Amino acid sequence: MTSRRFKFIGALAFSLTMATPAFATAQDAYSLPEPFLSMEKSYLKDSPDLQKIMDVMIETATRQVKDPTQDILHNRLCSALVYKMASEESLDAEERRLAVAGDLLHNIAKEEKEMVLTDPAQMSSAREMVTELKSEGYFKKSPQFWSDEQVLTNPKIGGNRALVHHITGGVMAGDLLKQVGGYSGKEINAIRAAIVEHSTGYWYFRASIDDIAGKPGAWESVYPEPESNIAKFAHDADLISQFVPESVVPDGSKWRMLAQKRWGAKTTQEEGHIVYYVFLRLFEEAKTAPGKEMARERWNTIKPDLIKLMGLNQDQDPIKVLGVPKVFAKQS
Known part of the structure; x- marks a missing residue:
């Protein structure tokens, strides 16, 4: 993690722990339509600590881009969809909480300019995360994931945040969750893995990887298949959110x-x-x-x-x- 981002995350975590309750929540400035707003209120009632993750997402988005409205609404809509799907599939309360927390942060690195795999420091952090997750049993259904670092560090791939934000997002979300607190190492890794697995359904991203790398199947080094419930819900919510x-x-x-x-x-x-x-x-x-x-x-x-x-x-x-x-x- 770079010094600048570390300072931001530390300051953000401090503000979340020290701030006194306000009359309005951060998300009230961004109008989310029904039925998604009701879904959001339901998961915040079920797990009030998710408000801290909401605050992290909104504060990060407002720092990253001039007008964060669409990014914030996308993340909130996706999280509401995840909550709906998780509820329909009768996931227990703790798994629903992790699913929503992960989805609030699934795009956290998409507009973070330094979060690219062509940066040696970011590549090292991503490699360390993937190695740890693999050692804990994640990505078993994707044996080729992270098998070719030449693909991952290709400037047109690793330098394109749209193509790799799922990986850098896993790194950044893990750092944020550690600073905010309230999540065990096991829970953080479950969320990290879900974020890493959320972009695989974008078939045109997969095709772009193969075209750039000049070989079929190159995308498998970049996009692992979603395996856990929370990963599958994050994956599907992101897809469904496009159908507006x-x-x-x-x-x-x-x-x-x-x-x-x-x-x-x-x-x-x-x-x-x-x-x-x-x-x-x-x-x-x-x-x-x-x-x-x-x-x-x-x-x-x-x-x-x-x-x-x-x-x-x-x-x-x-x-x-x-x-x-x-x-x-x-x-x-």
Whole structure:
């Protein structure tokens, strides 16, 4: 951990232990819609100590970016989804607590500029964490994870926070949890492992790793499969959170802009075609029963609008009519 981040974490932990109760919580400044707000209130009632983790997440996000609203709302929405899924699957109270704590912190390093694996100090911290987690039995279903450090330190991979924030996030979350207190070493490692395993379902990240490394299966060194309940819920919540019509369908929305800027869409039809294909495959990545159900429900909401964007009839299969988008053809 660098000196600057250590000082921040120490100061943050001190402020959390010394601060007197306020009339409003930190999250009140960011309006979370229903039903997610009610879910959030439920888990904070069940485990009041999660407010400290909420405060850590919000204070970190406000330090990292000029306008943290979307990052904070994403983390809160995902945590609410995790709580819902964990409750539906009848996880015990302690496991639900760990699941929510981990999900509040799952993106903690995504905007932390120094948290890249091309930095030798960060790489060393990540290697140490992974070694410890493997020694405790994590990542058994992913024998190739961390097997090729040349892939991990490739500047286009290890230097890209979007591709490796799940790893650096595990490191940073562990440091924060130790400073905040209230979590045993075993609990912290369970949360760390869940964060490390939360990004695997983003199939286009996996494809990017293979393309950059120039060899199939290179992604397995970077993305381990989610194994524990809390890892699977974190994984599914992050996927499901993307299925928001407002960020997928309207002109200028997040995903249509990504279709243009990341994948080269030139027309409305191409935008719809690319986004349709991305979400069709994301929908198939959910790992849990409640995750699959929620993904299907949200997919059925956005699917008709995407078909309309492509200028097709609702009874037409876009992949049969238009094929796989050219940008993804070699990955299908």
